[in-house]
Amino acid sequence: MKKLLVILTVMLAFSFAYVASAAELKGKIVSLNDVMAGKDKVLSLADATALYEKGFPLVFKSGKKVYIVYSTSGVYAGKRLVKKVGKDVTIKGKVKNKGGIQYIIMDSIK
Numbered sequence: 502m503k504k505l506l507v508i509l510t511v512m513l514a515f516s517f518a519y520v521a522s523a524a525e526l527k528g529k530i531v532s533l534n535d536v537m538a539g540k541d542k543v544l545s546l547a548d549a550t551a552l553y554e555k556g557f558p559l560v561f562k563s564g565k566k567v568y569i570v571y572s573t574s575g576v577y578a579g580k581r582l583v584k585k586v587g588k589d590v591t592i593k594g595k596v597k598n599k600g601g602i603q604y605i606i607m608d609s610i611k
Contacts, residue, residue, distance in 0.1 A: 524596045526605070527589065528563030530582045536560065536567050549586040553579050561592055561605065568596070569604040578607055585610060 532552055535542045544552075549559060559582040561568045570578040570592065594607040 523594070524605070525591060525593045526561070526563040526568075526596070527591050528561055529588075529590055530559055530586045531562045531567075533558040533560045533567070536562065544586045546583070546586055549583045553583050559583065559586070561590065566603060568592075569602065570594075570607050570610075571604060572607055575606075578610075581607075581610060 530544065530549065532542070532544060532549075534552075534557055535544075544559075553559060558569070558577075559579050561570050561582070570582060572578045572581070573594075591611045592605055592607050593609045594605045596603065596605055598604075
């Protein structure tokens with residue numbers, strides 16, 4: 502019985518951690534290079550497409566925070582980000598931090 506209680510407690514703790522990391526963030530899609538250079542440039546669809554095709558990362562900026570965006574399959578979601586450039590964007594997903602780098606496992610983007 503004690504083991505069952507411990508297992509249930511651990512499962513409950515993990516479920517709260519999972520819920521706590523779920524987020525809905527509003528922001529815009531920007532070039533990581535522009536962020537690093539301190540620029541607040543609004544990208545056009547043509548600029549974003551060219552950057553993506555050349556391998557330059559696009560990121561999601563919400564307030565002062567910048568996030569790398571991954572799909573639920575664990576793949577960088579740059580192709581989907583290109584389609585949202587120049588628009589107000591809402592991303593739902595799980596926010597995580599690894600080695601000081603913020604990223605989102607995206608469930609949906611609008």
